[in-house]
Amino acid sequence: MNELYILFGLMIIGAIAAIEMEDLLSSVISVSAVGLGLSMAFLVLKAPDMAFTQLIVEILCLIILIRATIKKDLPFSTSGRWILNTTITIFFIVVFLGAVSLALMELPEFGHPLMKVGEIYLRDGFAQTGATNLVAAILQDYRAYDRLGEVAVLFVSFIGVLAILRREGRVSAAESKKDLI
Amino acid sequence: MILYMSCFVLFCIGLYGVMRKRNIIKIITGIIICEYAANLLFILIGYRMGGRAPILAHGTVIENMVDPLPQAVVLTTIVIGLATTIVLVTLAIRLYEKYGTFDITKIEELKG
Amino acid sequence: MKKIKEPGMSVIVKTVARLVARVMLLFGFYVVLHGQVTHGGGFAGGVVMALVFILIMLAYGKEGALRTFSRTGALTTAGIGLILLVAIAFTGYWRGHFFANFLGQGWPFEFWSAGVIPFLNIAIGLVVLGSLYGIFAALTHFHSEEEEKQ
Numbered sequence: 001m002n003e004l005y006i007l008f009g010l011m012i013i014g015a016i017a018a019i020e021m022e023d024l025l026s027s028v029i030s031v032s033a034v035g036l037g038l039s040m041a042f043l044v045l046k047a048p049d050m051a052f053t054q055l056i057v058e059i060l061c062l063i064i065l066i067r068a069t070i071k072k073d074l075p076f077s078t079s080g081r082w083i084l085n086t087t088i089t090i091f092f093i094v095v096f097l098g099a100v101s102l103a104l105m106e107l108p109e110f111g112h113p114l115m116k117v118g119e120i121y122l123r124d125g126f127a128q129t130g131a132t133n134l135v136a137a138i139l140q141d142y143r144a145y146d147r148l149g150e151v152a153v154l155f156v157s158f159i160g161v162l163a164i165l166r167r168e169g170r171v172s173a174a175e176s177k178k179d180l181i
Numbered sequence: 182m183i184l185y186m187s188c189f190v191l192f193c194i195g196l197y198g199v200m201r202k203r204n205i206i207k208i209i210t211g212i213i214i215c216e217y218a219a220n221l222l223f224i225l226i227g228y229r230m231g232g233r234a235p236i237l238a239h240g241t242v243i244e245n246m247v248d249p250l251p252q253a254v255v256l257t258t259i260v261i262g263l264a265t266t267i268v269l270v271t272l273a274i275r276l277y278e279k280y281g282t283f284d285i286t287k288i289e290e291l292k293g
Numbered sequence: 294m295k296k297i298k299e300p301g302m303s304v305i306v307k308t309v310a311r312l313v314a315r316v317m318l319l320f321g322f323y324v325v326l327h328g329q330v331t332h333g334g335g336f337a338g339g340v341v342m343a344l345v346f347i348l349i350m351l352a353y354g355k356e357g358a359l360r361t362f363s364r365t366g367a368l369t370t371a372g373i374g375l376i377l378l379v380a381i382a383f384t385g386y387w388r389g390h391f392f393a394n395f396l397g398q399g400w401p402f403e404f405w406s407a408g409v410i411p412f413l414n415i416a417i418g419l420v421v422l423g424s425l426y427g428i429f430a431a432l433t434h435f436h437s438e439e440e441e442k443q
Contacts, residue, residue: 111230
């Protein structure tokens with residue numbers, strides 16, 4: 001699993017660069033590099049479905065974030081309660097890491113998963129649904145409610161974006177019909 | 182164990198970005214990094230040593246497949262993360278148009 | 294004398310976009326249809342198809358893309374996909390329960406192997422195509438309005 005260590009190291013470096021870079025455009029491109037590293041890590045971990053989806057979603061995310069940040073740079077402001085903010089942040093991170101170290105005892109060891117439900121899906125999935133891709137069999141047959149909810153969330157976000165971007169102070173009904181979306 | 186820990190380190194970097202930075206785009210960046218770390222942890226838990234991808238092939242029997250359930254859950258998570266990111270970016274653009282800045286402390290001062 | 298600025302990017306980008314767009318659309322459709330046999334599926338294929346129209350919008354400018362696929366069309370596409378998804382789910386009551394696989398299984402490892410799953414994939418792909426393209430068109434519309442005001 002040596003390639004995973006290299007990928008994780010690159011992802012952590014990219015994440016630090018994304019948070020600490022002063023230029024907004026560089027920051028957005030760094031976070032996209034983290035996403036591409038994640039896609040490669042999925043491929044190494046034998047999840048081709050996830051790798052493909054993550055790669056495509058990352059490109060879309062990059063385009064939308066660049067659209068948002070282009071020509072809108074502003075200098076860093078680190079004035080104000082610098083010490084208090086940093087102390088509170090480090091306190092929260094330490095609390096989080098303490099909880100994590102408790103939770104790490106309960107997690108199964110890497111490479112030996114608990115497959116109580118997964119075994120049943122692997123054994124019966126092909127006979128019951130006929131789909132060769134077992135991830136698709138789970139998503140569209142066994143757990144189709146998940147899929148319905150996910151698609152509904154995407155549609156609702158579309159409606160929400162239209163509602164957020166709507167112009168206020170509309171005069172007449174005819175004009176409102178014209179720029180409905 | 183080192184792999185799990187580096188996953189949590191990635192989450193902590195995102196958490197630091199969310200809590201410490203004042204720029205809205207930086208906060209969105211932190212949220213995206215947290216989301217990546219959570220997805221990665223799910224797939225890491227489902228991995229089996231020397232496993233194969235959960236796709237059947239014609240004519241051959243594939244033994245020792247990885248757990249397909251975390252992969253299905255993560256596919257849902259990626260979609261919802263994309264929807265959340267889009268709504269956040271839209272809100273940031275709208276705030277920039279109203280106040281002319283991405284700095285949350287200045288937005289607090291302006292009020293209304 | 295100042296030259297009038299054409300909308301969109303340079304000639305090279307426009308030509309490549311025109312050549313690549315149809316192939317990309319075909320690839321997206323392939324990914325949607327073969328979600329049950331190989332990796333991919335409704336969401337990934339839908340995003341690929343939305344990226345085709347986003348590419349056209351980036352290369353040719355707002356007007357050129359909206360002639361191909363209007364914003365009302367995007368909303369209609371997403372709505373049709375969602376209605377199709379719920380209709381397939383309700384047809385499952387014919388065989389017992391919500392989301393039941395009411396079609397036969399067919400031949401394994403072929404396209405017609407998983408009953409209702411390809412149709413669910415098509416519906417999901419339509420919703421994703423309409424939603425993401427509509428979001429990007431709305432953002433671009435807002436962006437250009439903001440530039441006009443300055």
